[in-house]
Amino acid sequence: MSSVQIRDVRKSFGNFEVLHGVSIPIEDGEFVVLVGPSGCGKSTLLRMLAGLENITSGTISIGDKVVNNVQPKERDIAMVFQNYALYPHMTVADNMGFSLKLRGAKPEEISTGVKRAAEILALTPLLDRYPRQLSGGQRQRVAMGRAIVRDPQVFLFDEPLSNLDAKLRVAMRTEIKELHQRLRTTTVYVTHDQIEAMTMADKIVVMHDGIVEQMGTPLELYDRPANQFVAGFIGSPAMNFLKGKVKSNGAASFEGPNGVKLPLASAPANSEGQPAVYGVRPEHFTIADDGAEAEIVVVEPTGSETQVFAKLGGEQVVAVFRERHQFNPGDKIRLKPDPALVHLFDETTGKRLNA
Amino acid sequence: MADIALQPRTAKPQIRDATTWDQIKTNRNWLGFWFMLPAMGFLIFFLAYPLGLGIWISFTDAKIGRPGTFIGVENYEWLWDDSIFWLSVFNTLLYTFIASAIKFAVGLYLALLLNENMPFKAMLRALVLIPFIVPTVLSALAFWWIFDSQFSIISWSLKHMGLITQNINFLGDSTWARICVIFANIWRGVPFVAITLLAGLQTVQPSLYEAATLDGASKWEMFRFITYPLLTPIIAVVMTFSVLFTFTDFQLIWAMTRGGPVNATHLMATLSYQRAIIAGQLGEGAAISSAMIPFLLAAIMVSWFGLQRRKWQQGENND
Numbered sequence: 246m247s248s249v250q251i252r253d254v255r256k257s258f259g260n261f262e263v264l265h266g267v268s269i270p271i272e273d274g275e276f277v278v279l280v281g282p283s284g285c286g287k288s289t290l291l292r293m294l295a296g297l298e299n300i301t302s303g304t305i306s307i308g309d310k311v312v313n314n315v316q317p318k319e320r321d322i323a324m325v326f327q328n329y330a331l332y333p334h335m336t337v338a339d340n341m342g343f344s345l346k347l348r349g350a351k352p353e354e355i356s357t358g359v360k361r362a363a364e365i366l367a368l369t370p371l372l373d374r375y376p377r378q379l380s381g382g383q384r385q386r387v388a389m390g391r392a393i394v395r396d397p398q399v400f401l402f403d404e405p406l407s408n409l410d411a412k413l414r415v416a417m418r419t420e421i422k423e424l425h426q427r428l429r430t431t432t433v434y435v436t437h438d439q440i441e442a443m444t445m446a447d448k449i450v451v452m453h454d455g456i457v458e459q460m461g462t463p464l465e466l467y468d469r470p471a472n473q474f475v476a477g478f479i480g481s482p483a484m485n486f487l488k489g490k491v492k493s494n495g496a497a498s499f500e501g502p503n504g505v506k507l508p509l510a511s512a513p514a515n516s517e518g519q520p521a522v523y524g525v526r527p528e529h530f531t532i533a534d535d536g537a538e539a540e541i542v543v544v545e546p547t548g549s550e551t552q553v554f555a556k557l558g559g560e561q562v563v564a565v566f567r568e569r570h571q572f573n574p575g576d577k578i579r580l581k582p583d584p585a586l587v588h589l590f591d592e593t594t595g596k597r598l599n600a
Numbered sequence: 601m602a603d604i605a606l607q608p609r610t611a612k613p614q615i616r617d618a619t620t621w622d623q624i625k626t627n628r629n630w631l632g633f634w635f636m637l638p639a640m641g642f643l644i645f646f647l648a649y650p651l652g653l654g655i656w657i658s659f660t661d662a663k664i665g666r667p668g669t670f671i672g673v674e675n676y677e678w679l680w681d682d683s684i685f686w687l688s689v690f691n692t693l694l695y696t697f698i699a700s701a702i703k704f705a706v707g708l709y710l711a712l713l714l715n716e717n718m719p720f721k722a723m724l725r726a727l728v729l730i731p732f733i734v735p736t737v738l739s740a741l742a743f744w745w746i747f748d749s750q751f752s753i754i755s756w757s758l759k760h761m762g763l764i765t766q767n768i769n770f771l772g773d774s775t776w777a778r779i780c781v782i783f784a785n786i787w788r789g790v791p792f793v794a795i796t797l798l799a800g801l802q803t804v805q806p807s808l809y810e811a812a813t814l815d816g817a818s819k820w821e822m823f824r825f826i827t828y829p830l831l832t833p834i835i836a837v838v839m840t841f842s843v844l845f846t847f848t849d850f851q852l853i854w855a856m857t858r859g860g861p862v863n864a865t866h867l868m869a870t871l872s873y874q875r876a877i878i879a880g881q882l883g884e885g886a887a888i889s890s891a892m893i894p895f896l897l898a899a900i901m902v903s904w905f906g907l908q909r910r911k912w913q914q915g916e917n918n919d
Contacts, residue, residue, distance in 0.1 A: 318816035330807035344815035
């Protein structure tokens, strides 16, 4: 186990730079999730960490050692691929023991290592099967088993759950997290799914267009997104954004689209009339008599909660209620954001404005 | 709903019993038969019939222009004591084994090379196919000139380099002649092996090599433990075809040496042609051709077992 330091790493393919100076400190035993939309460079960064891609500039170190010019096999890392990359002509046991075999381990040593990993992942009855004879979830576990057997410094996961169906994905999510709690190996996990990031990570790194937008614990990112991108990316359903102006003379408030008046706990200094974006999470709306009037468009009950799509000042917003209301499309309701929980972003830079 | 149900039903036509003709038109088994018929007809008239006829002729004393009478296995008895026939069997086996083995080695090497990222990859792949595209007789003629006893470019070059003083009698010496025809066959057969194996190599997922890299495999270990085992099914197919084509080769030999010198390059196919068509002994020629059947069957059996789906290729959950 070891820490990983990524310092000002850049990556270019030809003249096209895809990573523009990324720095991420990863502590020993930490579970770090790199999350971002496709094309943000997260997978490239992971592959650079694995040694499958060259580093254009900057340094990556594992432990105390800079590994820029270290061969992948010398880096002592294990990777779980998106398509699992199981060797189709080898049994589960052979797949898992392959790295030990290449290392020149004795047959008994290989079989003990494989058995130990198989027990951790409940793969023991499947050891003689071939990958084709396994279900998606089982293949996924074999891919993890192959990583565990090596007892590496760092685990790398490249979107490992995206080929599984929704139910299995949730189950495997828990399994991976449990595995990490048990083994405490430093883990870097790449995903485009913010729910996976939120549920599994000790630290989330939100990436976008080759830069790090924000780094922090899941709840830090949820409670205080540093910019509009992170605010929109983290949380489901996504945060509502309403354009308008800050009113700071007298009691602070926000003038939304078509003059809708929205509450604000406090306004930044000297911000009267400043154009800004007002962000409110769907779960932070309440029904109140002094709320802004909105017309319901669609009601989507999910059982535990109800999602309500409504027009607020002409803009569509979504609100989530845990309590049950009798709503019908066309109904007029009064939506009130919780002023303590709203976010304010600069209209041009997207930077967070309120404390 | 109710008022619809209450409306009087219009009388339906009586259900008619299916006639035999209806059965033939619509029954799934009959339909299957009809769809199979064209292919079946083609195979019967152009493959099964000539094969059967050839075997039948081998049991007769047919000559060109004279239908033979049944003489049992006399032709085969005759061949059994014919040293030239046995020489052709030996030549054919030698030719097939050496040429196929080298074609496999060179083809695999080329396929691995062309699978790497390198400049002008597309052009190189196209170039490799050239020997395969040139008509066999044309390339055989070219080789005939290359190996000519007087005008051979090889002899000429070697003489100019001062390595030899006299022309090499390529097609006149029995050892040289065998080497030359085998070389020509390899030159012609390598592209087929190389391109087919290249196609096989491209079906191997790149992520397997990445996983193997992280597992610590060297280039050789990747070939030994990943590429080669995954390629075995396609190797079995391509080598079966290669062996069958080589075993039955005729054009190249006939254009270059006509079986000479002193029958040193006579293959079973060329000997059969010589006896049956040139000499007119159809029965005997047919017997030589038919004698190839056991060898070809043996080759097919080997590949049949080689081609059997390996356990790892089987579908899900049928262990």
